[in-house]
Amino acid sequence: MDVSAEIERAIEEMERGELLSTVWAAIDEILADTSNPPSPPLVPAELELNTHPQPVESQAEGYGACIPMMADPHMFEQQNPLMAAPTMYDGLLCQGDIIQPGHLYSQAGAYSQGQYLPYLWPEADVPTATAVSHPAAAPQPCNIAPVVKLSEGQSLRWVGVWNGEMLYEVIAEDHFAPPVSTAPPLNTSKSGKRKCESQQDENRPYVKKPPNAFMLFMKEQRVNVEAELNIKGIRTAAAVNTVLGRKWNSLTKEEQAKYYDKAEEEKWLHAQRHPGWTTRDNYGKKRKRQRKVKASASNPEEDTQQAKKLCVTPVQTAVMESSSSLTEAPHTKTRMMEPCDLQTVLGMEAPQTQTVLVQLPHTQTAVTVPVFDMCHLPQVYEVSPASWLDPPETASTSLASPGPLTLTQIESTHSEDVGGQVSPSDSQLKPPSSPHCTASAALL
């Protein structure tokens, strides 16, 4: 017997409010199974969500290094084309006051030098319109990390993205102390040198710049060029790079565009993994020998101070991801996050997960209230766009024609899967290229 079909049929016969209650009851039930102490009361259908800026304390580092939610309430007022359609998350989380991925990104804004990357949460001085446009048409997040209030004394706090999915932690309101990150340094370069000076001071990894288009091209073509040059007895990297530079310049715009797109994608991912990071953090850390000698000779202590100053950004983990019609945005593709990245985000081992797909009525996309229980068998709920289950539609028709409400128990995945880079998003229900917006929650 197909359990999913049975559930779907039962759901179709239910009233909406009853259904929502049932959904949340199911969620709560799993929470109760996986949490200790017991889960809070059932969340009412009129789920209260707090999208206003939430002061987050004790998050300067580690797992809790969630973004400072210093947001501007007006950010949610920014119009996104997606929002012209029926609200995503309608009913469950929307009602005009819920997490709306489309609102997590602002539309307008220039990506200018010296400002912030699209996905950054500057510490204090960001005006409302700091949002940046992703050159590759990615949506832009606003400077908000919403806190979803689940019920009395319990909320979801966004902690980052894992495998392209939003991760939330379930937080008790009296339990805001985040675990200390055990994430290993991200610098996996074989040399291990050139770490940020302040890393040792603040135990923070040196985050390298994302590669630009040419770097990606070099990476891809290096082997070929090396093979060619090796025949001639030329093996120095400098010589190879010279050839690669010529090859790059001989490419057509269309050929180069592929690498520019990829670079934008890499940049976006990089910012997802390292919110708050800018190239400024590395600036001056890798000086030429001459400069370094000069600097250290002049005032080494000042250098150290400068290094500290340059690397003040905490490891922030909150990243939002949009979805829907922005199917061409690089970030909408299915991605694998290394276990160590998950550690960076969550500050702990990749959890075992159980996934539930919830498709909401009158919605084209639904919200996720997935839960990671780090102590027991974690539960992950995944709410996916209706398009995952329905035949392909255009974005507009999909928005205009809400799909049926379904609640599907998908499957359980285990930490081995995560370690093997199989994530909740790898559910067979989801076409890899489908737009999606999901969230996960860590239950602490």
Next chain:
DNA sequence: CATCCTTTGAAGCGT
């Protein structure tokens, strides 16, 4: 062992 060399592009920095 740290840095140079060599390329292009992105971004920081100083003027």
Next chain:
DNA sequence: ACGCTTCAAAGGATG
């Protein structure tokens, strides 16, 4: 705004 500097990758060469 403009120009210069730094850093991304690579690995042999150099100090």
